[in-house]
Amino acid sequence: MHAEDLLRRYLEQRRDQGEVELVLDTLSVEDVMQIIGAARRGRADAAPTPPAPGDWRHALRSAGAEVSTATPARRPLEPAPLEAPTAPAALPPDGLVVGTEGNELFGGELAHCQTIDDVAALIKGCRKCDLYRTAKHPVPGEGSAAARLVCVGEAPGASEDETGRPFVGQAGMLLTKILEAIKLSRDEAFIVNVLKHRPPGNRNPLPTEVDACRPYLIRQLEIIRPSVIVAFGTFAAQTLLDTKLSISKLRGAIHRYHGIPVVVTYHPAALLRNPAWKRPTWEDVQLARRLLDGVRK
Numbered sequence: 564m565h566a567e568d569l570l571r572r573y574l575e576q577r578r579d580q581g582e583v584e585l586v587l588d589t590l591s592v593e594d595v596m597q598i599i600g601a602a603r604r605g606r607a608d609a610a611p612t613p614p615a616p617g618d619w620r621h622a623l624r625s626a627g628a629e630v631s632t633a634t635p636a637r638r639p640l641e642p643a644p645l646e647a648p649t650a651p652a653a654l655p656p657d658g659l660v661v662g663t664e665g666n667e668l669f670g671g672e673l674a675h676c677q678t679i680d681d682v683a684a685l686i687k688g689c690r691k692c693d694l695y696r697t698a699k700h701p702v703p704g705e706g707s708a709a710a711r712l713v714c715v716g717e718a719p720g721a722s723e724d725e726t727g728r729p730f731v732g733q734a735g736m737l738l739t740k741i742l743e744a745i746k747l748s749r750d751e752a753f754i755v756n757v758l759k760h761r762p763p764g765n766r767n768p769l770p771t772e773v774d775a776c777r778p779y780l781i782r783q784l785e786i787i788r789p790s791v792i793v794a795f796g797t798f799a800a801q802t803l804l805d806t807k808l809s810i811s812k813l814r815g816a817i818h819r820y821h822g823i824p825v826v827v828t829y830h831p832a833a834l835l836r837n838p839a840w841k842r843p844t845w846e847d848v849q850l851a852r853r854l855l856d857g858v859r860k
């Protein structure tokens with residue numbers, strides 16, 4: 564069949580389906596132009612002037628199709644035009660909240676912190692949640708600002724609250740051994756918690772406390788830019804990875820925090836309660852070691 568007849572038949576089918584304006588969903592304008600161009604070249608009596616590029620109405624008309632210039636009638640499936648509401652609608656309910664009103668990302672105090680010590684100074688005066696009222700000392704984190712490995716824990720316990728230093732109690736001693744097992748001293752790493760003040764009685768951090776404190780951790784990681792992060796325990800893993808998945812689901816994968824590999828493992832305090840988790844923790848930190856050594860998947 565001649566290309567022009569093919570095109571006419573196609574258009575008739577579309578019109579029989581109730582379309583008053585051509586909707587080029589299976590043929591692009593270029594396709595149509597090409598068909599018409601071929602048709603015109605094949606016709607001895609064809610007018611020599613090609614249609615202007617993009618002027619498909621003109622092109623179709625010269626191929627013999629009837630093309631209306633009138634504004635098309637609305638097709639039945641099109642949504643009705645929006646009408647102005649007669650009374651202002653009530654505001655929708657509150658949605659998800661990302662970040663805090665401190666606006667750290669948009670020029671707040673934290674954005675001006677250039678060093679780990681700058682961040683520690685801000686943490687010292689932090690009043691964003693009530694934990695400072697019951698805590699003895701803030702625990703901003705410690706180690707090398709040039710660390711290639713950052714260890715993230717949950718929150719200071721009693722010993723940390725006393726000293727202002729992270730992971731110095733029983734769980735901390737185990738963390739030191741874990742680091743030694745992958746040939747790192749505490750000083751070579753940076754050790755930090757999600758919360759910088761101790762929750763009373765070592766209770767779990769509240770979501771509002773995590774939200775208030777998270778920007779400090781974000782800025783610390785931005786400044787240090789480590790090669791690998793190890794998240795110790797549920798709170799660290801869930802905060803960094805913005806997930807509710809459990810440790811057992813998060814272990815054994817290389818996650819990414821803004822491109823930085825994140826290895827998730829059990830919290831040292833959990834290992835003290837459940838020595839069966841020592842072996843998997845060992846495997847997890849060996850994975851961190853391999854990543855530090857540049858082994859890629």
Ligand code: URA
Nearest residue numbers: 716717718719729730
């Ligand atoms: N547990 C943590 O998560 N962090 C500490 O600093 C001490 C115990």
